[in-house]
Amino acid sequence: MLESFRASNFASFKDEIYITTLCNSSRKELIKTNTFECRNNRYNKVTYIFGANGSGKTNLFLALNKLRQIIVMSTVIGSKSNKILEVPIIKKELNSPIENFKFDSDSKYKPTLFGVDIIIDEILYSYEFEILDGKIISELLTKKNKRKEVLIKRTSPSFEDIILRSDLAKFKSNVNVVRENSLCLAMAALLNNKLANDIINEIMGIDIINMANMNGNTRFNEENTNEEFIQRYLDILKSVDPTVKNLIIDLKENGDIPIDEDDEFQSKDVIIKNIRVDVSSVHDVYKEHKKVSEVELPFLKYESNGTIKLFGILPSIFEALDTGGVLFIDELENGLHPLVVEFIIKLFNDTSINPKNAQLICSTHNTLLLEKCRRDQVWFMDKNEYGESKLSRLSDFLNIRKNDNISEKYLKGVFGAIPKF
Template sequence: MLIEYRVKNFKSYKDEVVLSMVADKNRELAETNLFKQGSMTLLKTAAIFGANASGKTNFIESINFLSQLMKPKTDVTELFSEIPNFKLDASSIHKPISYEITFFLGNQRHRYGIELDKEGICSEWLYFVPKRQEACYFERERNEITNTGSYFEERKALDYIKPDSHRPFLFTLGQDSVKQFEWAKRILRYLRFYIKSSSIPDSVYYNMIREELLEDNNNKTISKEDIVSILRSADTGIKDISFIKEIRSPEEKEMLNNIMNILRASSEKTIEDEKYETVMHHNKFDDNNSLIGEERFPLESESRGTVKLYALQYPILQVLKKGGILLIDEIESSLHPLLCEKIISLFNSKDTNPKNAQLIFTTHNTLLMHPKLLRRDQILFTEKNNYGASTMYSLYDIDLKVRNNFNYLNNYLSGRFGAIPYLSSFGFSTEDNGVDADEG
């Protein structure tokens, strides 16, 4: 479970910003939107609002960038070739990007941080809380391990395990070939597999859903019943789904293999010659509206919203059933506001979220800014100043006298919370330049 995430000097975030999933001391929606982990009370969801180009997507991308560092098939040479730090002043481009993530793994709290620049990794640190006090696993400066705590144990391994200038030392310690450090493997697995992003092509998720549903084993995370139930509940008119086998072209096979190699770093699977078309089943009626059978349509012929919902089910069901963190940029993309509410409610429900998975999403949909759906500490704002630097703050941080009928939406749109665009008139020339439209 995520406790806190910090990032500095990444794209529009010149100064450090903090996303805290620690609940503030108020009782708003406490029975649904919060959960206890040890002595801490954490949020299940966090919603990031803000104007276009205020930094919402950049924040999600910063977590994705950190996650990429932990994946074995990431081309680190390419990753470090163009470091995405803040570039709108004279000095930040020469400073490192800094990350720190604090999280629970089981019942133990961990704090991991890393700084990097175009030359490689500048520093790295890992701490955890075995009992009451925080203890050090290791600290690193460039290619030298400068400190190892008593819990590191196998210090002799450092005679032959050396830091890589472009790989986290945590990544090195967590490799299967290194037998001594099981704790590193667990932490690496968390950072690699339990932080999921929805910002990958929908077609890849179709493939993942199809693989899961057609796989012949009893350990499936996703079932056909799950998928169909959500599609039916969303009023899509879909009654069932199935897959039709086809032959994949060599070009398509190569393209999908390249994508899957990047996104599924843990898997040795390759794309097969055979492919499956996903089809959706709809009821068919006669002229008297009596049911006479069904009609099947390719998934691509469904509405954009239906296609998006189908693809999103893979990461949503994965984290709800296994635990972890799901990042969704622009959750409202092609989805109705009521459907977005339903997705958020899946995470806030004890029945559908027994593992206390967490959802972090960005949105322009101000209808989601509702006190019956989100607490004030779950509503975050991004704002960019005149110098191109983004900041982030919580609605709970704003000094408000909240009444029972307090309207978040109206107060936000009126500018009371900031984080809205201040628009001037959209002026453009209406003069005829003498060029005929057909000729131009």
């Protein structure tokens, strides 16, 4: 599970941007439905990010995706596979500088920081690193159960300046494989250090979706297209299109590398396998309202854009709910009816459907959601005249009464993070 994420000197984030799912313990509203307990703390199941267009909301998702890409690139570098290294998009990624903050003359000389706090088996792991000109400047991994313990401490690009302790001490004999442009934790995982593998898998298991760029079939695989999953998809799709009686999903492997250079959210680990997904929907054909036959139609051609988007995110939603995973969705309501969005939120808040405490972090403009959540679930992204994005939490605002209309106050600009016409 995810406790928090942070980044600095990236895109519109000059200073450190920080978001957490940790609850404000003084707030008791909706505590049984919207939160869950872990490590003697309470955490939100759903977290919302509001903000004007261009405020930097998407940059938060891009920052998390960039952290994951750097992990993947570290393993690619470490694998020394010429075939993979020669893939054009991989070469482009390796040669691309980090998109640092552009509106300060000193930012290009400063490192970019990414950090994530995750919980595995009731233990908090905090991992962060700084990168400048493609080199890892620092790297820190700590573990906290009853007390805080440093597992990795790196103070320069050189492997000679890496200190390893406890569960990572076994990697000392191989630490020389860590290059100046690769992460120590990723290399330890590549060489089968168990804890490193667990942490990397937890981070890479976070799913990130950009609803504005959904094509309806990117999340399907052999595991989530069996009869059980198809029935789960149907149960939901029938509520938005009652004519859909069945789905036929056909997976076909291609030999080409499935990377879209224009999709900044696409994880580079998709180079491992290219699967084309063909989806057809089955509908009844009637004569005078009596069924006479069936017709099979190409799903992506005949269904609405909203239905296609809903269908496209269902595998990720069920994956998170079934495993207790973490799902990031940018522009959740993009193409979806407000009641569909509300239904998705209810899936995560329903203990019977979400017994493993899956988490959803989403950006949205749907102000109706502000009236059905805890105040510590809501974050506002705002950008100032200097191009700096800032995050603030609704629960940190003073003089907000329990019965206040939060949606109305937000649209009036009380919390900022709205267009200024």
